[in-house]
Amino acid sequence: MENDTSGVAPEIDGVAATSSADANALVALAERYRLLVELSPDAIVVHENGRVVYVNPAGVRYSRVASATDLIGRPITDFVHPDSIPGMVERILALTAEGDASEPSEAVMLRGDGEPIESEVVSVRTVWDGRPAFQVIMRDITAQKAADAALRFQAALVDHVSDAVIAVTTDGIVETWNSSAERIYGRTSEAAVGSRIENCVGAAVDPKAIVALGGTVDAVHHRRNGDTVDVRVSVASTGSGFVVMCADETAGRRADQRFHSVVSTLHEGVIVVGPDETIELANPAAIRLLGLADGAVPGASIHDVAFHTTSSERRDGVVDPVLLALRTGRSCDGTVVRLRRSDSDLWLSVSCRALDPGEPHSSVVVSFADVTTQHTIAERHRYDATHDPLTGLANRAGIIAYLDDPTRCADDARIVVNFIDLDNFKAINDSRGHLVGDEVLCIVGQRLRSAVRNNDLVGRLGGDEFVVISRSDPGDPSIRAQADRLRTILGQSITIDGEDLHVDASVGITTATTEDERSSLDLLRDADTALYSAKSAGRAQHAMFSVELRDDLHRRRRFDNDFRDNDFRDDDGDARAAR
CATH class of the missing domain: 3.30.450.20 (PAS domain)
Structure with a gap:
């Protein structure tokens, strides 16, 4: 131009x-x-x-x-x-x-x-x-205004951050002292600027040494009134000196100390398990309950201690709650697990929570309490509810629960119900007394238990009535043979106080497959029907249930009822009975 x-x-x-x-x-x-x-x-x-x-x-x-x-x-x-x-x-x-x-x-x-x-x-x-x-x-002035704005922003940021920001010369003389420094240390900017930094923070500060150590250290400083301040000191080198940032961590550290004090005094065990399935932290109660050796924490594998006794994620049929929480983030409350120890087993109530919910690889905090006593009492109550106190065999409730179990027999198998009634037991009970009768019942229970397989059920319905429930393949010809074997074993003499006693047994048998829709009570009733038939045939017998047998029993009972209903008196009051 x-x-x-x-x-x-x-x-x-x-x-x-x-x-x-x-x-x-x-x-x-x-x-x-x-x-x-x-x-x-x-x-x-x-x-x-x-x-x-x-x-x-x-x-x-x-x-x-x-x-x-x-x-x-x-x-x-x-x-x-x-x-x-x-x-x-x-x-x-x-x-x-x-x-x-x-x-x-x-x-x-x-x-x-x-x-x-x-x-x-x-x-x-x-x-x-x-x-x-x-x-x-x-x-x-566009660039100048942008620079001014950036400087104002930086100045505002420095003045409003929660950390103390202190600029010092290479000789340690304070050049700037922000409002957070005033709040943390109780010293005004006017009093701090121009003074040595150690005089302002109440402790020795060597910025050059801190930079050499990586730029960050934990330290204890002092306020103007002498109170201690737990700080994390970060230092960055500048052309003319250093910028020292002091984060006040007093509240956080004291909260941590209080938390650790509380956790350490708990009777419940508390551990933290990391994503690598090792124990990062354990309180004294956890070390005692888990039987951990001194110095084993941190670093002990969770697989080697309380909550994982096998190589799979299942323990005693229950999914391991700790591994489940680690791998899925799912929490659990009050899951009862078994802790196998060399000296004795314990039962623990376990609760798990992710420390950082939502994080894909969060550590898990696990708390657990020893509930062995409560578990033992509960197990005893459950046992007593389903077992006969005299013989220790399953009682009526246990027998019915067993028959109601949908897995009572496999798809290609059937169950066999043997309903056993002792012949001649009443005579022994009346002549020898109930104590001898009870001893006879216990010996009968022991003989039945020893005569069947481990997975067969032996129970006592009450009095001198017993039940043996076993599994059998379809068409198995040994069903009747089993009943005869049971009668033979029970027919052997029983010696009590030097005296030989003899009882016989009658057995009623019914069978059921997976397609059978009869309830547990129906099965017991049908086996009882077969037992009635065996006793009617002369005792010490066995009989198989059939629909015809049940219908015949019903006809007999109707006849008996009709017979009783036909009793009458004639006009002169003499009683007569139709025969």
């Missing part, structure tokens, strides 16, 4: 030449002024009657146009943001005399393409070709 500046100096300066020497001096001055304007890094424009008449090269670059001709002749307001026009007008109106200049002020100008640009502007009243005009000097 070429700007014609011939004859500019006199008009710009407004000075009239009075002699040839003066004219030459003014021309030289104008040339120097032109060079100053042309080479100025600030954008300079001159506008007359509201239109641009001159633009220096910096102004062309400032406006991002190809040349000055893209700007000259256009209204000056084309290059001023509408919000800044009132300020521009106010500044111009205040310039009443030639040479008057406004104070630097901020305005939003517009580039040639309309892009706004934050600028610092100075307006000067001048002349152009002998007419009043205004020279505008503009400087792009």
Whole structure:
């Protein structure tokens, strides 16, 4: 871009030449002024009657146009943001005399393409070709304002962070002391700046040594009143010294100490298991209950201690709660598990929680209490509810529960119910007394138990009635043979106090498959029906249940009922019975 500046100096300066020497001096001055304007890094424009008449090269670059001709002749307001026009007008109106200049002020100008640009502007009243005009000097302050904003943000951040931020020289002299430092240490910025840092924080601080150690250390400082402050000190080196950040961790550390004190005094065991399935932390109760050796924690594998006694995730048919929590994040409350120890087994009530819920690889906190006594009592109650107190065999409730179990027989098998009644037991009970009778019942139970397989059930329904329930393959011909074997064993003499006693047994048998829809009570009733048939045949017999047998029994009972209903008295009151 070429700007014609011939004859500019006199008009710009407004000075009239009075002699040839003066004219030459003014021309030289104008040339120097032109060079100053042309080479100025600030954008300079001159506008007359509201239109641009001159633009220096910096102004062309400032406006991002190809040349000055893209700007000259256009209204000056084309290059001023509408919000800044009132300020521009106010500044111009205040310039009443030639040479008057406004104070630097901020305005939003517009580039040639309309892009706004934050600028610092100075307006000067001048002349152009002998007419009043205004020279505008503009400087792009976008970067400066961004830097100022960043500095203000950083200053605000430093002043509002919760940590003490202290800038010190290489000699340890405090240069800055933010508001958090005032709060943490109880010393004002005025009192701290210029003092040595160790005098301000109440403890020795060697920034260079802390940087050499990795930049972070835990320390104990002191407030102005002497109170201790637990801090984490972080140090970064700068060109002229160090920035020291002190995070007040007093409350957190004291909370940790209190938590550890509480956990350490609990009777319940507490452990933390890491994602690698090793124990990270254990309180004294946990070490005692789990039988851990001194120094085993941290690092002991959870597989080697309480909650995982096999190589699978199952223990005694129960999914391991700790592994389940580790691998799925699922919590558990009050799961009772068995702890096998070399000296004795314990039963524990276990609860698990992820320390960081939602995290894919969170450690798990496990708490557990010794419930061995409660478990033993509960097991005893469950045993007593399903077992005969005299013989130790399953009682009626245990027998019915066994028959009601849907898994009582496999798909290709059937169960065999032997209903056994002792013959001649009443005579022994009446002649020898109940104590001898009870001893006979116990011996009968022992013989039945020894005569069957481990997975067969032997129970006592009551009195001298027993039940043996076994499994058998379809078409097994040994069902009757088993009944005969049981009768033979029970028919052997029983010696009590040197006296041989003899009892026989009658057996009623029924069988059922998985498709059988009869209930447990139906099965016992049908076996009892077969037993009735065996006794009717002369005792010491066995009989198989059949539908025909049941129908025959029903006919007999109806006949007996009808017979009793036909008893009557004649007119003279003599009793007669129909035979």
